[in-house]
Amino acid sequence: MAPSTTGDASMPRRRRRGIRVAALALSLAAAASVGAVVVSAFRPTEAPPVAVAQQAPHHGTTAVVASVPFDDAWKRIDQRDHPFVIAVAGDSTGNEPGEWVDLAFRRLAVETDRPLVEHPWNLESNAYDPEITANSDAANAPLIVWNGSASGKTAAYSLEHIDTLLPKRPDILIINHGLNNVRKPRAVGPEFSNLLAAVEQRWPASVGYAVILENPRFDKWHEAHKRVLEDVRAWAAPRTNVLLIDVNAAYLAAEAGPASFLVGDRLHPNPSGSALTAGTVLDALTRAGT
Numbered sequence: 001m002a003p004s005t006t007g008d009a010s011m012p013r014r015r016r017r018g019i020r021v022a023a024l025a026l027s028l029a030a031a032a033s034v035g036a037v038v039v040s041a042f043r044p045t046e047a048p049p050v051a052v053a054q055q056a057p058h059h060g061t062t063a064v065v066a067s068v069p070f071d072d073a074w075k076r077i078d079q080r081d082h083p084f085v086i087a088v089a090g091d092s093t094g095n096e097p098g099e100w101v102d103l104a105f106r107r108l109a110v111e112t113d114r115p116l117v118e119h120p121w122n123l124e125s126n127a128y129d130p131e132i133t134a135n136s137d138a139a140n141a142p143l144i145v146w147n148g149s150a151s152g153k154t155a156a157y158s159l160e161h162i163d164t165l166l167p168k169r170p171d172i173l174i175i176n177h178g179l180n181n182v183r184k185p186r187a188v189g190p191e192f193s194n195l196l197a198a199v200e201q202r203w204p205a206s207v208g209y210a211v212i213l214e215n216p217r218f219d220k221w222h223e224a225h226k227r228v229l230e231d232v233r234a235w236a237a238p239r240t241n242v243l244l245i246d247v248n249a250a251y252l253a254a255e256a257g258p259a260s261f262l263v264g265d266r267l268h269p270n271p272s273g274s275a276l277t278a279g280t281v282l283d284a285l286t287r288a289g290t
Contacts, residue, residue, distance in 0.1 A: 070243040073208025074289040076171050077112060080140040084114070087166055089158035089195065090176030092151035093214065093269055093277065095121065097132075100269070100277035101147045107282060109135045114143040121148045126161055146170065154180045155191035162198050172208040173199060174281070178232055179214050179267065182224035189235035210243040210288075211236055212281065215251050215273060216258050218266040245284040247277050 077084045086105065088094060094101035102118065109116035116134040121127075128146070148165040150157055155177040158165055166173075175195065181188040192211065199207055213232055217225045229248060236244045251258040254276065259266065261273030269277060 068205055068208050069241045070172070070208040070210060071288045073172050073206075074285060077289070080113070083141045083144050084112075085144045085146070085168060085170045085172075087146040087170035087173045088149055088176060089155060089165065089173065090147075090149035090212075091153055091180055091214075092149065093179065093274075094147065094176055095123075095149035095151055098271065099149075099274045100281060101145065101149060103274060103278035104282050105143060105145045106134055107278065108285075109138065109143045112140065112143065113138045114140045116145065117142045118145045118147060121150055121165070123150050123153075127164055128167075149176065152180055153177075155188070155195045159191070159195045159198055162195070162202075166199065166202070169203040170207055172210060174210045174212065176212045176214065178212075178228045179217060179225065181228045182221040185224055185227040185231050188228050188231050192232075192235055208243070209241070210245055210285070213244065213246045213248040215247055215261070215269055215277060218259055218262070221267075243284065243288050245281055247280050250276055250280040 076082070088101050090101070093099060096102070097120075105118065106116060108114075115136050115138045116132075118132045118134070119128040120132060122129045146166065146168075148158060148161075155175060158175075158177070175192060177191070178188055181191070196209060199209075211232065213229055216222075233244070236242055251261055251273070254261065261269055261276055263270045
């Protein structure tokens with residue numbers, strides 16, 4: 001499929017929200033136990049690279065720098081009597097039930113004994129659908145997830161809808177964009193900077209940031225996506241306190257081969273790929289807090 005004029009080269013999947021909610025309702029009873037097994041099965045045996053970007057004193061550019069170390073923000077999750085809020089600004093790799101956002105934070109809710117309150121984004125209304133809950137009998141304060149993943153979009157879309165996307169201050173914001181930047185790879189860094197600047201303007205010195213190097217793609221945009229990944233790495237390098245999570249490396253290192261974790265479009269993760277992404281993200285988050 002030819003890319004759209006908005007820069008989408010990801011063949012966005014437009015699925016009805018009603019189907020999403022119904023499918024999730026059928027699986028809720030088994031989600032905690034099955035999801036835990038699936039995510040654990042695909043946590044990398046050797047942890048992929050995780051880096052907290054450091055500001056190079058000789059670096060000649062100015063940058064919006066996260067003023068809270070990521071690990072300090074993440075450690076708030078240990079305050080079991082306070083809700084812990086995670087926001088995700090992302091794309092179609094994490095916008096559906098059973099994909100990495102849903103898998104990762106269902107697992108985290110169980111591990112931290114917190115009820116999960118997940119808010120799924122609706123691309124048609126540019127707003128959140130009714131919340132989805134799980135692990136409701138947990139003893140601690142809730143884990144609240146604002147999943148602003150939007151199919152076919154870049155961080156520019158997340159910024160455009162920031163007031164709705166982030167209705168409350170999150171403890172951490174995870175940026176999972178890049179696959180849709182292949183038409184203009186050089187735009188990815190400025191888009192990330194603008195998004196972080198807007199969050200800092202709203203909640204100065206209080207949000208921890210993580211950025212994901214997304215899974216590889218093996219369609220005709222393969223080389224362009226490699227340039228996007230290079231630009232994301234270059235963007236992160238001078239920025240203090242931003243956690244860089246290398247999901248791409250986890251796919252490339254997988255014994256079965258990275259393509260085995262993608263569906264037929266050679267872009268979107270299949271269930272095994274979603275589990276691999278979820279496990280990689282969870283490992284990076286928890287290791288950053290130790």
